[in-house]
Amino acid sequence: MPTPTPSETLFPTTRLEAFSDGVIAVIITIMVLELKVPHEDGIAGLLAIAPTLFIYLLSFSFTGIYWINHHHLIHRVEQCDHRTLYANLGYLFAASLLPFFTSYVIDKHMDPFSVSIYAASMIFTGFTFLLLRLSVGRLLRQAGELQQEDIATKRKHYASLGLYIVAILLAHFHPYVALGIITIVTVIWIIPTAKVHDEYADTSMPTSGGR
Amino acid sequence: MPTPTPSETLFPTTRLEAFSDGVIAVIITIMVLELKVPHEDGIAGLLAIAPTLFIYLLSFSFTGIYWINHHHLIHRVEQCDHRTLYANLGYLFAASLLPFFTSYVIDKHMDPFSVSIYAASMIFTGFTFLLLRLSVGRLLRQAGELQQEDIATKRKHYASLGLYIVAILLAHFHPYVALGIITIVTVIWIIPTAKVHDEYADTSMPTSGGR
Amino acid sequence: MPTPTPSETLFPTTRLEAFSDGVIAVIITIMVLELKVPHEDGIAGLLAIAPTLFIYLLSFSFTGIYWINHHHLIHRVEQCDHRTLYANLGYLFAASLLPFFTSYVIDKHMDPFSVSIYAASMIFTGFTFLLLRLSVGRLLRQAGELQQEDIATKRKHYASLGLYIVAILLAHFHPYVALGIITIVTVIWIIPTAKVHDEYADTSMPTSGGR
Amino acid sequence: MPTPTPSETLFPTTRLEAFSDGVIAVIITIMVLELKVPHEDGIAGLLAIAPTLFIYLLSFSFTGIYWINHHHLIHRVEQCDHRTLYANLGYLFAASLLPFFTSYVIDKHMDPFSVSIYAASMIFTGFTFLLLRLSVGRLLRQAGELQQEDIATKRKHYASLGLYIVAILLAHFHPYVALGIITIVTVIWIIPTAKVHDEYADTSMPTSGGR
Numbered sequence: 001m002p003t004p005t006p007s008e009t010l011f012p013t014t015r016l017e018a019f020s021d022g023v024i025a026v027i028i029t030i031m032v033l034e035l036k037v038p039h040e041d042g043i044a045g046l047l048a049i050a051p052t053l054f055i056y057l058l059s060f061s062f063t064g065i066y067w068i069n070h071h072h073l074i075h076r077v078e079q080c081d082h083r084t085l086y087a088n089l090g091y092l093f094a095a096s097l098l099p100f101f102t103s104y105v106i107d108k109h110m111d112p113f114s115v116s117i118y119a120a121s122m123i124f125t126g127f128t129f130l131l132l133r134l135s136v137g138r139l140l141r142q143a144g145e146l147q148q149e150d151i152a153t154k155r156k157h158y159a160s161l162g163l164y165i166v167a168i169l170l171a172h173f174h175p176y177v178a179l180g181i182i183t184i185v186t187v188i189w190i191i192p193t194a195k196v197h198d199e200y201a202d203t204s205m206p207t208s209g210g211r
Numbered sequence: 212m213p214t215p216t217p218s219e220t221l222f223p224t225t226r227l228e229a230f231s232d233g234v235i236a237v238i239i240t241i242m243v244l245e246l247k248v249p250h251e252d253g254i255a256g257l258l259a260i261a262p263t264l265f266i267y268l269l270s271f272s273f274t275g276i277y278w279i280n281h282h283h284l285i286h287r288v289e290q291c292d293h294r295t296l297y298a299n300l301g302y303l304f305a306a307s308l309l310p311f312f313t314s315y316v317i318d319k320h321m322d323p324f325s326v327s328i329y330a331a332s333m334i335f336t337g338f339t340f341l342l343l344r345l346s347v348g349r350l351l352r353q354a355g356e357l358q359q360e361d362i363a364t365k366r367k368h369y370a371s372l373g374l375y376i377v378a379i380l381l382a383h384f385h386p387y388v389a390l391g392i393i394t395i396v397t398v399i400w401i402i403p404t405a406k407v408h409d410e411y412a413d414t415s416m417p418t419s420g421g422r
Numbered sequence: 423m424p425t426p427t428p429s430e431t432l433f434p435t436t437r438l439e440a441f442s443d444g445v446i447a448v449i450i451t452i453m454v455l456e457l458k459v460p461h462e463d464g465i466a467g468l469l470a471i472a473p474t475l476f477i478y479l480l481s482f483s484f485t486g487i488y489w490i491n492h493h494h495l496i497h498r499v500e501q502c503d504h505r506t507l508y509a510n511l512g513y514l515f516a517a518s519l520l521p522f523f524t525s526y527v528i529d530k531h532m533d534p535f536s537v538s539i540y541a542a543s544m545i546f547t548g549f550t551f552l553l554l555r556l557s558v559g560r561l562l563r564q565a566g567e568l569q570q571e572d573i574a575t576k577r578k579h580y581a582s583l584g585l586y587i588v589a590i591l592l593a594h595f596h597p598y599v600a601l602g603i604i605t606i607v608t609v610i611w612i613i614p615t616a617k618v619h620d621e622y623a624d625t626s627m628p629t630s631g632g633r
Numbered sequence: 634m635p636t637p638t639p640s641e642t643l644f645p646t647t648r649l650e651a652f653s654d655g656v657i658a659v660i661i662t663i664m665v666l667e668l669k670v671p672h673e674d675g676i677a678g679l680l681a682i683a684p685t686l687f688i689y690l691l692s693f694s695f696t697g698i699y700w701i702n703h704h705h706l707i708h709r710v711e712q713c714d715h716r717t718l719y720a721n722l723g724y725l726f727a728a729s730l731l732p733f734f735t736s737y738v739i740d741k742h743m744d745p746f747s748v749s750i751y752a753a754s755m756i757f758t759g760f761t762f763l764l765l766r767l768s769v770g771r772l773l774r775q776a777g778e779l780q781q782e783d784i785a786t787k788r789k790h791y792a793s794l795g796l797y798i799v800a801i802l803l804a805h806f807h808p809y810v811a812l813g814i815i816t817i818v819t820v821i822w823i824i825p826t827a828k829v830h831d832e833y834a835d836t837s838m839p840t841s842g843g844r
Contacts, residue, residue, distance in 0.1 A: 022658025025233025447655025
């Protein structure tokens with residue numbers, strides 16, 4: 001595990017992880033409050049909320065996959081600096097807007113504009129996560145632990161942001177196609193950075209997971 | 212504690228536990244927001260919300276017992292792979308739907324259809340938990356730590372899912388009997404897998420609980 | 423720290439603490455959602471919500487003080503059994519009802535009946551906490567670590583429950599006096615069991631707080 | 634890390650941190666429930682909620698920065714006394730009011746009175762945090778670990794409280810100028826006490842972050 005130059009002020013990542021876990025846990029769960037019991041009885045009611053359930057599933061997956069990537073990223077370092085604390089706060093802010101834009105796209109019945117700002121909020125989250133990745137990457141570089149796979153992941157990250165921009169533009173003409181692109185990008189990240197972690201699965205063995 | 216073959220990428224379960232605790236804590240608590248103060252004053256008001264309180268107690272117990280079983284299950288391993296992280300996310304997604312279907316069954320005054328989808332949501336949670344159990348079981352098998360009791364627990368799990376299906380079918384004719392079956396299954400799991408844990412209560416003694 | 427007889431199945435208290443912290447954190451915080459912005463503008467609006475703010479402060483203090491007592495209690499043991507896990511779940515269930523009965527007493531403008539069930543919900547929480555205390559006490563007795571102060575605390579606990587019953591009875595005639603008694607009991611617990619902890623402040627020194 | 638005189642009863646700060654993280658995580662996230670989907674469609678809707686989003690950003694930053702300062706402060710000690718537990722509870726109570734006063738200032742369209750009580754709630758949080766800082770400072774002084782930088786931070790704290798009082802007074806005449814002052818104070822705390830931490834970044838190196 002990297003321990004950057006002593007000239008910087010460093011904190012253990014324990015509380016950064018605990019606080020992020022708490023915030024992401026609340027974000028991912030309060031979205032369920034958006035699901036409103038339909039007026040219709042029986043199967044008709046269930047069908048009426050099917051699109052809402054799909055959007056909920058999409059937002060849940062998006063947030064859950066980001067949590068897994070957050071887990072991967074912070075797991076790489078044992079201590080972090082101020083820059084990382086603030087980048088993390090920025091990411092949490094962006095992520096905390098998703099429940100709002102989820103209810104936005106649901107309330108507006110997935111009209112073009114609501115789908116674009118839903119995609120825009122995902123880009124914003126992606127962008128702040130990129131800043132977090134860069135600030136952790138900086139710590140890793142200082143410790144000489146930056147790897148080939150990190151660069152591959154960063155490239156994947158840029159590609160995703162590009163696809164979200166395509167989704168925003170497409171949303172005005174084909175909102176459902178835009179939602180499809182968002183779904184695909186979400187699915188791509190399900191296998192996030194498998195290769196990256198091979199290495200410290202080994203290094204962390206002796207101390208049972210580096211914790 | 213098992214440490215599977217080094218060829219797989221592994222993570223300590225610390226954050227998986229912390230994140231799951233956070234999500235389950237929010238799930239179990241936001242259900243209380245479903246309880247609405249009745250219009251009637253005095254004892255009449257309290258009686259009016261008695262069925263709601265019972266459903267809340269049922270959903271709380273269901274989620275709480277799953278948390279205890281989650282605790283038991285993840286306690287068996289010290290590290291987990293990607294498969295487990297995603298199976299866990301799937302379980303959390305299913306569990307996060309319970310507050311919604313709890314408010315569904317309350318708003319629809321426990322009509323047959325709402326009781327069946329309430330039971331269906333419990334099956335869904337049970338099914339995703341089974342996937343989580345299988346993914347942890349796979350890690351245990353690789354480490355040669357799978358035990359007789361694990362197979363007994365899995366059988367109990369299948370029986371529960373079967374009873375939930377009976378509850379779904381029965382709900383159309385006798386919703387209250389269906390709720391009774393759901394209650395019984397919940398109670399059965401209160402003594403989850405007592406025997407399973409005897410063994411590492413001993414092994415973990417020297418290191419005070421393996422943590 | 424006591425390690426009960428090996429014949430029982432034991433778990434480290436780490437996750438019990440983490441889950442309880444999560445649930446109590448949500449309970450204590452979602453009560454703020456009960457505070458509704460008044461229609462009146464300016465100082466009149468603030469005065470209109472003053473009683474609501476007082477009830478919120480009371481419920482917050484009640485929950486916060488219970489958290490501190492929970493912290494004290496669980497800190498005494500390093501491992502717990504099934505009985506403790508379920509007693510803890512029972513306590514969390516009782517505690518989770520407080521936000522509901524807080525909004526009950528607020529919505530009903532502190533009428534006699536609402537104040538009695540508010541007090542009753544506090545008794546219920548106190549009773550389930552007593553069960554938790556007994557189940558932890560059982561572990562301590564087995565380990566020969568039960569102390570004089572524990573008995574003093576238990577006595578204080580019984581006295582509190584008695585005062586809550588007086589509050590329930592009084593609420594029908596003098597709701598504000600009943601709220602006064604509840605406030606006094608809450609304040610009494612602010613200095614919970616100071617003496618009890620002297621001993622393991624010392625014993626835990628070498629290992630920095632027994633953790 | 635300081636270990637105060639054995640005559641006091643002490644607790645490890647682990648659970649204080651975990652509980653505070655949980656409460657602050659819920660506080661910072663439920664504020665998003667205040668954001669209401671606008672009635673207007675398209676860009677007009679987004680413009681309609683722009684001021685609301687700005688207030689949300691301000692409250693999020695305020696709470697997030699306090700979390701970072703809380704992290705810094707509690708990181709200084711390994712064990713705490715009763716006084717600190719209650720000072721922390723007081724701080725959490727004050728912080729928990731922010732979501733309410735955030736919705737207050739939003740619902741009242743940032744009128745002078747609502748901006749003053751919004752600023753007043755920030756002062757209240759600042760004041761309770763000062764009490765927490767003093768109670769931790771007391772532990773540090775007993776252990777002979779109080780430093781020059783702590784006094785600098787305390788001075789900065791007093792200055793902030795003074796500026797909030799100016800904001801309250803100004804709010805009656807120029808609510809937007811008052812919001813500007815609040816924003817500036819928030820920004821000032823982004824670089825909280827950088828120098829203070831240099832010292833234990835070094836001392837904690839050997840044990841990887843003092844945890």
